[in-house]
Amino acid sequence: MTTVTIDTRTLPAHWRDFLALTKPRVMTLVVFTGLCGLLAAPGGIHPILGFTAILCIALGAGAAGALNQWYEAEIDAKMKRTAGRPLPAGRMDRQSALHFGVGLSFFSVILLGLATNWLAAAILAVSILFYVIVYTMWLKPRTAQNIVIGGAAGAFPPVIGWAAVTGDVSALPVALFALIFFWTPPHFWALALFVKTDYAKAGIPMLPVVAGEVATRRQIWLYTAIMAAAAMAPVLLRLTGPIYGTTAFLGTALFAIFAFQVSVHRESDPERMKPERRLFKYSILYLFLLFGAVVVDRWVFA
């Protein structure tokens, strides 16, 4: 009996693999924070234009994800978590991914500009370029502080959502940007602690690999303190009311407790890193809670 092997590289890529290039799961938080920025902004936007704005934020994030995978195909192949992605698994050629990413970037930026305004479109373009060039190409392979600066890319969506409605950027969207920016290091390093071995194999200078676990745990605690200040800033500056204030205070207190547990924990076996996994999972819920609270608060008090 003869078996027929089909070289998938000569086949046209499956449409599902193009969808996978956009990292749909990462997009949830991007879409949610963008939507919250849009809903918290003063004044109104036509529902169809609001929907288009959120769609463009999602498409822009997807484009950035595709360009990230185009650039990192060889690194992805070395990590268990990413080896099954369309490019390292050989289900798609790199040029298709590049064309798809660039095309989607232009499409999302132009559509956002036409549907809402060009300030929102410009911020979307900056966020895509920041993620692909500053984070993926420049910082990620070079410094252990990569995700600190790179986190800015993920912090843009609420600013874009706000700008889509108002056509400007004021103090509250900047405060929301700061919250995501300082939330990213504890969130990501908690993950990096229990997947450390994978990053080491691919030669990515993640903090636990370069500076060690104890230093990472200390930095998680340090950035949690800065994040706590950013989380309380909107209420201290009277940009939001007591609903956000209470949610932010309680939510951040719990975040601090979990981060403290991680900072004093000494464990190198990823299987037994319970506090780290707890902090990582809670950090996602935390951001959802605080952004939800901003919207409810603005609707009730503004």
Added chain:
Amino acid sequence: MTPEEQKEVRARQRSRSIVVGLLLGALVILFYGISIAKIAGH
């Protein structure tokens, strides 16, 4: 190209065409909606 390969290529081309067709249809509806919203806003 063997018949099996040819069949697989055809199947993929077909599913991609269907997806692109659906996306184009969705864009037509979206652009119509955006136009209406823009006109209503003025």
